[in-house]
Amino acid sequence: NAGVTQTPKFQVLKTGQSMTLQCAQDMNHNSMYWYRQDPGMGLRLIYYSASEGTTDKGEVPNGYNVSRLNKREFSLRLESAAPSQTSVYFCASSERDRAYEQYFGPGTRLTVT
Amino acid sequence: GENVEQHPSTLSVQEGDSAVIKCTYSDSASNYFPWYKQELGKRPQLIIDIRSNVGEKKDQRIAVTLNKTAKHFSLHITETQPEDSAVYFCAPGGNQFYFGTGTSLTVIP
Numbered sequence: 001n002a003g004v005t006q007t008p009k010f011q012v013l014k015t016g017q018s019m020t021l022q023c024a025q026d027m028n029h030n031s032m033y034w035y036r037q038d039p040g041m042g043l044r045l046i047y048y049s050a051s052e053g054t055t056d057k058g059e060v061p062n063g064y065n066v067s068r069l070n071k072r073e074f075s076l077r078l079e080s081a082a083p084s085q086t087s088v089y090f091c092a093s094s095e096r097d098r099a100y101e102q103y104f105g106p107g108t109r110l111t112v113t
Numbered sequence: 114g115e116n117v118e119q120h121p122s123t124l125s126v127q128e129g130d131s132a133v134i135k136c137t138y139s140d141s142a143s144n145y146f147p148w149y150k151q152e153l154g155k156r157p158q159l160i161i162d163i164r165s166n167v168g169e170k171k172d173q174r175i176a177v178t179l180n181k182t183a184k185h186f187s188l189h190i191t192e193t194q195p196e197d198s199a200v201y202f203c204a205p206g207g208n209q210f211y212f213g214t215g216t217s218l219t220v221i222p
Binding site: 045048100102107 | 145147157159202
């Protein structure tokens with residue numbers, strides 16, 4: 001079992017460029033999440049998907065879009081990257097009724113110049 | 114949404130001493146109270162959680178206590194070891210979970 005995987009591990013973008021962060025889980029979890037982690041800010045929820053076919057905004061959704069491609073995969077897209085989106089991005093998954101027990105991917109370190 | 118605060122933000126202890134981290138929250142509907150540990154450069158991992166109908170839970174050297182009336186819960190680590198050095202996050206919630214800003218614990222050998 002790979003658990004939760006994310007690609008890429010590192011990315012540098014110029015302002016205005018777009019990119020998609022990929023996430024996949026092999027634990028048959030219904031719920032998936034995207035967080036960003038900034039120094040001193042903890043983990044902030046961007047979007048989540050409680051089940052296949054549904055997505056909802058979290059605390060900081062502006063500037064991002066998501067796609068729940070199937071039960072395994074949940075992608076995060078930056079349409080026009082800004083320096084304020086420089087961060088470490090974590091994907092996570094959980095069983096639907098155990099959202100307090102989230103399993104995280106290794107993270108993607110994104111720098112926007 | 115939930116307003117979550119953690120104290121202290123940094124904590125240094127001598128190896129073998131105890132460490133206590135407190136988390137306060139605002140949403141009285143929260144009914145799950147997990148703690149996550151994140152080692153440097155690694156992903157967060159759940160280490161212990163407590164539900165609203167339980168006052169205390171212990172797992173070897175770590176324990177969590179909950180005071181629902183006062184809306185706070187605490188992580189207790191006894192007999193600290195260097196491998197306990199990490200950032201600890203509380204994440205109270207029910208349907209959604211809101212992470213605190215983290216406590217950086219350093220255990221000095």
